[in-house]
Amino acid sequence: MKIKFALAFLLLSLAFISCDDAKKKDNENETVDVNQTETETNRQEEIDYLAFPDDARVFFKNLEDGQEVTSPVKVEMGVEGIALDPAGDLIENSGHHHIIINGEYFELGETIPMDETNLHYGGAQTEAELDLEPGKYTLTMQYANGYHQSYGKRLSAQINISVVE
CATH class of the missing domain: 2.60.40.10 (Immunoglobulins)
Incomplete structure (x- = not known):
């Protein structure tokens, strides 16, 4: 019984660790996406400030x-x-x-x-x-x-x- 309990505890622990690692990877990807979005926004602002009317x-x-x-x-x-x-x-x-x-x-x-x-x-x-x-x-x-x-x-x-x- 103690072995079954220990085995179940070990499997649950491994599952929890796997889920936590997956969440960390998702959070890392979100950070990259936010940084990419900020960079794209900054580039767009620079482009906007270099836009001018066609008749200029x-x-x-x-x-x-x-x-x-x-x-x-x-x-x-x-x-x-x-x-x-x-x-x-x-x-x-x-x-x-x-x-x-x-x-x-x-x-x-x-x-x-x-x-x-x-x-x-x-x-x-x-x-x-x-x-x-x-x-x-x-x-x-x-x-x-x-x-x-x-x-x-x-x-x-x-x-x-x-x-x-």
């Missing part, structure tokens, strides 16, 4: 492709269909200008570096003066959100200019 555009107001200019080069930056706001806050459908000297547009979501060829106008400026030596230049205007994340090719404009003495 940026353009050079005072310069044309192929134009000859003297230094300092005055650049008037235009934007339509999306708000112009200073850098620092992430505001939906909003951004500010950057000028890239002798470079291409930045892909959607790429952070624009700040250096001598990637100029930031995070104060929501719409005009700039560029001190350029005589020569040929490509100027790319790139719009980006408050965190300097590029809106991509669709919110960029590019021209070639020649700076003469």
Whole structure:
């Protein structure tokens, strides 16, 4: 009788341990799902803040492709269909200008570096003066959100200019 009782107790204990392990695994899976959901939500928020209206555009107001200019080069930056706001806050459908000297547009979501060829106008400026030596230049205007994340090719404009003495 004692052996049957001990055997029954052992089987019940093993069953309890198996159930407890299964619950732990379920809880672990739930944690992974929650983390995946949070990550997906964060990605979606980033994508939402990089969305902009179809009719939005940026353009050079005072310069044309192929134009000859003297230094300092005055650049008037235009934007339509999306708000112009200073850098620092992430505001939906909003951004500010950057000028890239002798470079291409930045892909959607790429952070624009700040250096001598990637100029930031995070104060929501719409005009700039560029001190350029005589020569040929490509100027790319790139719009980006408050965190300097590029809106991509669709919110960029590019021209070639020649700076003469």
